[in-house]
Amino acid sequence: MTYERLERPEALHWPCPSLDHPGTPILHREKFSHPDGIGVFAPIEWKPPAEVPDEEYPFVLTTGRILWHWHTGSMTRRSETLDSEVPTGWIEINTEDAKELGIQNKEMVRVLTRRGSVEAPAKVTPDIMKGVMFMPFHFAECAANILTHNALDPIAKIPEFKACSVKVEKITEA
Amino acid sequence: MVAKGDSVYAWAADAACQERGECGGAVTALLTHALKTGMVDAVLAVKKGQDVYDAVPVLITDPAEIAETAGSLHCGTLLLSKIFKNYLDGAENMKIAVTVKGCDAMGIYELAKRKQINLDNVLMIGLNCGGTVSPVTARKMIREKFEVDPDDVVKEEIDKGQFIIVTKDGEHKGISMDDLEDEGYGRRSNCRRCKMKIPRQADLACGNWGVIGDKAGKATFVEVCSEKGANLLDAAVAAGAVKTDAVPPKALEIRGKVEGAMLKLGDKWRTRYFEGLGEGKDRLQKIMADTSRCIKCYACIENCPICYCVECSTKKPYLVEPGQIPPPFMFHLIRFAHISDSCINCGQCEEHCAMDIPNSLFMHALQVDLQEMFGHTPGVDMELPVLALVEEKTERKRLADTGDDQIFDIFQ
Numbered sequence: 001m002t003y004e005r006l007e008r009p010e011a012l013h014w015p016c017p018s019l020d021h022p023g024t025p026i027l028h029r030e031k032f033s034h035p036d037g038i039g040v041f042a043p044i045e046w047k048p049p050a051e052v053p054d055e056e057y058p059f060v061l062t063t064g065r066i067l068w069h070w071h072t073g074s075m076t077r078r079s080e081t082l083d084s085e086v087p088t089g090w091i092e093i094n095t096e097d098a099k100e101l102g103i104q105n106k107e108m109v110r111v112l113t114r115r116g117s118v119e120a121p122a123k124v125t126p127d128i129m130k131g132v133m134f135m136p137f138h139f140a141e142c143a144a145n146i147l148t149h150n151a152l153d154p155i156a157k158i159p160e161f162k163a164c165s166v167k168v169e170k171i172t173e174a
Numbered sequence: 175m176v177a178k179g180d181s182v183y184a185w186a187a188d189a190a191c192q193e194r195g196e197c198g199g200a201v202t203a204l205l206t207h208a209l210k211t212g213m214v215d216a217v218l219a220v221k222k223g224q225d226v227y228d229a230v231p232v233l234i235t236d237p238a239e240i241a242e243t244a245g246s247l248h249c250g251t252l253l254l255s256k257i258f259k260n261y262l263d264g265a266e267n268m269k270i271a272v273t274v275k276g277c278d279a280m281g282i283y284e285l286a287k288r289k290q291i292n293l294d295n296v297l298m299i300g301l302n303c304g305g306t307v308s309p310v311t312a313r314k315m316i317r318e319k320f321e322v323d324p325d326d327v328v329k330e331e332i333d334k335g336q337f338i339i340v341t342k343d344g345e346h347k348g349i350s351m352d353d354l355e356d357e358g359y360g361r362r363s364n365c366r367r368c369k370m371k372i373p374r375q376a377d378l379a380c381g382n383w384g385v386i387g388d389k390a391g392k393a394t395f396v397e398v399c400s401e402k403g404a405n406l407l408d409a410a411v412a413a414g415a416v417k418t419d420a421v422p423p424k425a426l427e428i429r430g431k432v433e434g435a436m437l438k439l440g441d442k443w444r445t446r447y448f449e450g451l452g453e454g455k456d457r458l459q460k461i462m463a464d465t466s467r468c469i470k471c472y473a474c475i476e477n478c479p480i481c482y483c484v485e486c487s488t489k490k491p492y493l494v495e496p497g498q499i500p501p502p503f504m505f506h507l508i509r510f511a512h513i514s515d516s517c518i519n520c521g522q523c524e525e526h527c528a529m530d531i532p533n534s535l536f537m538h539a540l541q542v543d544l545q546e547m548f549g550h551t552p553g554v555d556m557e558l559p560v561l562a563l564v565e566e567k568t569e570r571k572r573l574a575d576t577g578d579d580q581i582f583d584i585f586q
Contacts (some may be wrong), residue, residue, distance in 0.1 A: 007224055008325075009309040067499055084489060085470075086497040 049163040050151035053131070057113060057165035059097070060132045063148060064162075069138040077138070089139035090123040091168065097131070098124040101168060110169040111135070113147040119171065133166055176398045176407050181426065182418040183385065183393040184407070192392075195244040197382045200394035200416060201273065201299055202244045204378070207410040208271045209237045214297055218257065218272040219243035220250055226330055227309035231257055233270075243273070248305075248332055249312045251362065253520050255281025255479040258291045265295040272296060275303040276370030280518035280553025281479030283375060287516075287556055290482050297402060300373035302381025304332050304436060305365030308525065315359035320347050364521030364534045366443035371436045375554050377403030384429025387422070395421065395429060448539050461506070461536050467529040468500045474523035474533050480513045487512070509533075514540035515560050518553040 001016045013023040031037030053060055068086040069076040076082045091111050093103060103109055105124040110117055111133075120135065120142035128134055135144040149164040176182060185198025195202040208214045216235045221243045223230040229250020234240055255278055258265050264285070274282065279298055285291040307315070313324035320339055329340040336348035337360070354360040372379050379397040382390075396418075398404045410416040451457050475481050475488065487508045488494050494505045517537040524534035545551060548560040572578065 009227055009313060066497075068497060084496060 049149070049160050051114070051149050051160075051164045053165045057167045058131075059166045059168070061111075061113065061135065061144075061147060061164050061166035062132060062162050063135050063137045063144040066136045066138065069136070071138060072140070073138045089120050089136050089142040089144070091120045091142075092123045092125060092128045092134040093168065094128050094130045094132070095124055095126045097133075098122065102170060103168065108171055110171050111142075111147060111166060112169065113149075113164055113166050115149070116146040118142045118144075118146055122168070133168070137161075176404045176418075178398055178400055178404060180398045180404070181421045182396050182398075182407070183389050183421055183425075184380075184396045184416050184418045185393045187414055187417050191241065191244075194241045196246060197385060197394045198389075198392045199244065200396060201301070201380050202240055203416045204299060204380075204406060204410050205243075205271055205273070206237045206240045207413060207415040208297060208406055209234070209240065211409065211413070213406065213409070214269040214271040216268060216270050217243075218254060218262070218270050220247060220252060220254070220273065222247060225325070226327055227312055227324070233262070245329075246301075246331065248330055248337075249307050249309045251306050251308055251521070251525050253281055253477070253479060253522050254278045255285055255291075255520075256477065258282065258296070259285055259482065264289075264291045266292050269295045270297070272298055274298050274300050274373055274376050275306075276300075276368060276373045277303075277364075277518055277520035277553075279373040279376050280370060281520055283553050283556065284479055284516050284518060285482065287558060288480075288482050293556075297406065298373075298376035298378075300376030300379035300399070302372050302379070302383055303365075303368075304371060305361035305368065307337070307361055311359060311362075315354060319349055319354060319357070319359060322347065362521050362525065363443075363447065363532065364519045364524065364538065367440055367447060367519060367535075367538060369437050369440040370518075370553070371433055371440075372397070374399045376400075378407065383432040384421070384425045386425050386428055389419070393419070395425070444542065447535055448542065451535065451539055457539070462503055464531050464536075465503065465506045465533075466500050467531055468505065469529055470499060470501045470505065471528050473526035473528060474509065477522040477526050478509075478513060479518065479520060479522070480516045483512075510537065510540055513537055515544050515548075515550065516552040517541035 001012060001014070002019065005012050013025045016023045032039040034040060066086060068082045091109065093101070098104070103122050103124065105122060107122050108119055109122050110119055135142070135147070137144040145161065147164065147166065148159070148161040151160045152158065184200040186192045186195060186200060186203035188203065191199040191203050191206070193199070205217050205219065209217050216233050217240060218231065218233050219240070220229045221232050222228065226247065227249040229247040229252055231252055231254060232243065234243070254272060254274065258270070262268065262270065272278070279300060282291055282293070282296065282298065286293045312330070316322050316324040316327060316339060322339060322341060326341045327339045328342050331338050332351065335351055337351050337354060338346060338348035340346055351360055355366065372381065372383070374397065377400045379399055380394050382395060384395045385391070385393050396407065398407060407416065411418055451460060475486065488505050493508065495502055514537055517540070519534060519538040519541070521534045523537065524532055527533055541552065544560065550557065550560045552559065
């Protein structure tokens, strides 16, 4: 790969191991990069997360990124354009779950787990499964990681931020 | 002395300028004269960047640099109009001579109507344009149809219906544009539909259509389209920078034929593209399906010569719910409502679209329908559009305050 090649309108796709290699627009199209060209699959036994829903915390909370912001937002939240697209976080709640909880779209709710609680506006949508709730983790004012579980994978030590048990309460005026 | 409506053959008096420029270097000589004599403060033109596929806009204040912009670049897909608004204070504080294709000229008029460009300070040197080819398409076409390495091409031209390349070894190769386009190569879709081949709304319209006999290739056909244009040509001739000759009657006839053939081709492509879009609900369905790829990158709005608002309606949360990809269809409806009456089919919204949505086709199809209905032709003069954006509350207040009954008076 050289700058000269990259500056051409059609550009060049990585990996490109030599000066005259045409580049690789799609990876693994012909074969995988194992000696026999075949991918290796290893079956594993399914194991539930360290914390699963129960009567007290009846929903699964998962967290993740959204298109408009990056991690803590220390850069993206300074952008006027991105901030006007998505100014704060939310908790995504399935339409039927929200109905049972008596929660309206955009209503501020209290989100609780065994670790703590935050307040966030509800985003009521059929796009998320019943029984599951989602929060983006970019927003300090409703920080999802106050709620998440720190249980670690025994080998890789990856924390279980993608699944814990949660409940949502209406905020009533004192 | 020339006057508006006259046509002459013109070429540069200076031999180096003749050599460097195309068709006798008249445009290069005119621009140089305008800048040298202080008729303008700067020249805005296009020069070759990395290679023949890369066109770069350049603002020139040193007359010696004008020669760098000589010659045509058909793979340049730039629109110069919005550069005035975005970078040159709308020519408010500077007199600028600019080379314009049909779409550049139309875009400049549309921005001038919206008080974003001061036409008094702009001297437009129009250039005939039969269309442009997107750089990626051009390189693919040269590799696949011409069977030539695109990096070996040192020059390209469009002449007598052919796309012609010249390689570094001096080899010429031409293929009929019709054949190329039937196979999916060739000019950009908006250029195929374009019917502004000779920009007569500029001050001078220059090109090689109608240059015949011993002048062929050695002179430029210059049509004088305004008093400003006449003054420039007269001054350049008086100063000995440009030489002219009378146009033989036969040349006018041939020029008419070339232009007529181009316009007919434009009509053919319009029919093909617009029929392909269908009508009524089918058309709506197609537009909705294609625009559902939108990633809201705003490239269409940033590059549109009609869009000039400080506060864009697409950023109002009550009109377009923010944070959604694809954005609600209202995003596109706002563009259609605000632009379609004035769309000049410059193709920028399509050229820059990260998702290859045929935005220009949609907008142009709407514009042509509106033109048929209301008789307004955008880009040719200072006539205001039929439909216009108004901020309802402000507009109501203005009507109440002034007792005026003319609604949609937005350009005050």
